[in-house]
Amino acid sequence: MKGQYFITSxxxxxxHPDKVCDQISDAVLDQVLRxxxxxxxxxxxxxxxxxxxxxxEITTTTFVDVQKLVRNVLVGIGYTDPxxxxxxxxxxxxxxxxxxxxxxxxxxxxxxxxxxxxxxxxACDETPELMPLPIMLAHKLVKRIEDVRRSGELDYLGPDCxxxxxxxxxxxxxxxxxxxxxxCQHTEDILDETxxxxxxxxxxxxxxxxxxxxxxxxxDKNTKYYVNETGKFVVGxxxxxxxxxxxxxxxxxxxxxxxxxxxxxSGKDPSKVDRSxxxxxxxxxxxxxxxxxxxxxxxxxxxxxGRAEPVSVMVDTFGTGKISEQKLVDLIRKHFDLTPRAIIKxxxxxxxxxxxxxxxxxxxxxxxxxxxxxxxxxxxxxGMATASIA
Numbered sequence: 001m002k003g004q005y006f007i008t009s010x011x012x013x014x015x016h017p018d019k020v021c022d023q024i025s026d027a028v029l030d031q032v033l034r035x036x037x038x039x040x041x042x043x044x045x046x047x048x049x050x051x052x053x054x055x056x057e058i059t060t061t062t063f064v065d066v067q068k069l070v071r072n073v074l075v076g077i078g079y080t081d082p083x084x085x086x087x088x089x090x091x092x093x094x095x096x097x098x099x100x101x102x103x104x105x106x107x108x109x110x111x112x113x114x115x116x117x118x119x120x121x122x123a124c125d126e127t128p129e130l131m132p133l134p135i136m137l138a139h140k141l142v143k144r145i146e147d148v149r150r151s152g153e154l155d156y157l158g159p160d161c162x163x164x165x166x167x168x169x170x171x172x173x174x175x176x177x178x179x180x181x182x183x184c185q186h187t188e189d190i191l192d193e194t195x196x197x198x199x200x201x202x203x204x205x206x207x208x209x210x211x212x213x214x215x216x217x218x219x220d221k222n223t224k225y226y227v228n229e230t231g232k233f234v235v236g237x238x239x240x241x242x243x244x245x246x247x248x249x250x251x252x253x254x255x256x257x258x259x260x261x262x263x264x265x266s267g268k269d270p271s272k273v274d275r276s277x278x279x280x281x282x283x284x285x286x287x288x289x290x291x292x293x294x295x296x297x298x299x300x301x302x303x304x305x306g307r308a309e310p311v312s313v314m315v316d317t318f319g320t321g322k323i324s325e326q327k328l329v330d331l332i333r334k335h336f337d338l339t340p341r342a343i344i345k346x347x348x349x350x351x352x353x354x355x356x357x358x359x360x361x362x363x364x365x366x367x368x369x370x371x372x373x374x375x376x377x378x379x380x381x382x383g384m385a386t387a388s389i390a
Contacts, residue, residue, distance in 0.1 A: 015078060016162065019358060025358075085240065086237045114340070118302050119302075121297075129371075165215075178222075180223065196231045245264065245267050281301055290376035295317075296320050297321075299315055335375055
């Protein structure tokens with residue numbers, strides 16, 4: 001895009017009700033994969049005041065103690081004290097799990113996709129992670145809130161939190177952070193004499209301790225900070241809002257900078273292309289940008305249930321490509337096997353890695369296999385050779 005414009009992205013923390021559900025669903029998946037890598041999991045979680053419901057379709061040779069698993073996840077998050085509105089020891093946990101439909105299973109067993117759908121991948125050169133800057137800053141803010149809470153540096157913080165960052169762009173390049181929004185659950189200790197607002201001192205502490213170390217030199221004298229703008233955030237977590245698996249799909253991906261595919265990720269084993277093919281799309285896009293064949297790369301894969309090869313592959317470089325988009329598609333089809341079985345093998349997706357993905361975004365984190373740039377070298381070599389011939 002040309003000219004001046006603003007992009008806003010948000011993230012939510014480890015104790016946000018939707019993210020609690022994502023973590024529980026992915027913890028169930030991890031438990032299955034530890035003992036049964038061939039297990040099939042499609043697990044959904046619902047949480048509200050004093051209640052967790054885990055449901056879905058799971059076919060496995062192992063046993064998952066859902067009660068114990070849920071409570072362990074809640075303890076790890078920090079919901080262990082009634083002052084935060086939810087207690088791992090006293091909440092009710094209900095399980096409603098059945099097996100995977102045999103009609104779906106027969107197609108997956110043969111190597112086909114577990115469902116139809118469109119999967120989106122993206123990368124850009126705005127950050128070292130090859131991710132859009134707004135979503136990376138938003139993730140780093142909620143991670144900073146969690147670190148400060150656990151260290152005790154700000155001992156009044158609770159598990160629930162949200163962040164939002166608005167970045168000003170000029171001709172496609174991020175120039176400055178315009179606005180930082182933080183919502184931090186807290187105890188009543190930092191309320192002022194009215195009991196309706198946090199103190200000015202606490203608000204300043206949150207800005208200085210959490211926001212400024214993250215946004216760094218991207219701010220200026222006109223940057224705006226909004227902290228707990230309703231006044232207070234004592235009642236949080238599942239006590240204040242229900243949570244459901246898969247409801248933060250834009251937080252999970254690219255912060256709204258590009259489109260999202262048809263499905264959520266958490267609670268799904270990698271035979272579900274909603275998850276595995278989206279990871280592959282990010283892997284492909286990141287390698288294209290790392291190869292400097294484009295400054296921005298958006299990829300769409302389309303799949304049909306029961307069929308292994310994608311029905312479509314599309315690339316858009318937003319005018320930044322060094323070679324044509326059709327030639328990029330040709331390179332993708334040559335160097336990346338996009339069948340579900342090959343994706344699972346290439347990205348090593350049958351390991352219990354998924355609970356870690358459920359917070360702070362699925363992309364832009366080097367700990368995950370789909371963030372590697374192992375194909376950048378060959379793409380750069382063949383891509384630039386193609387450009388020279390053209």
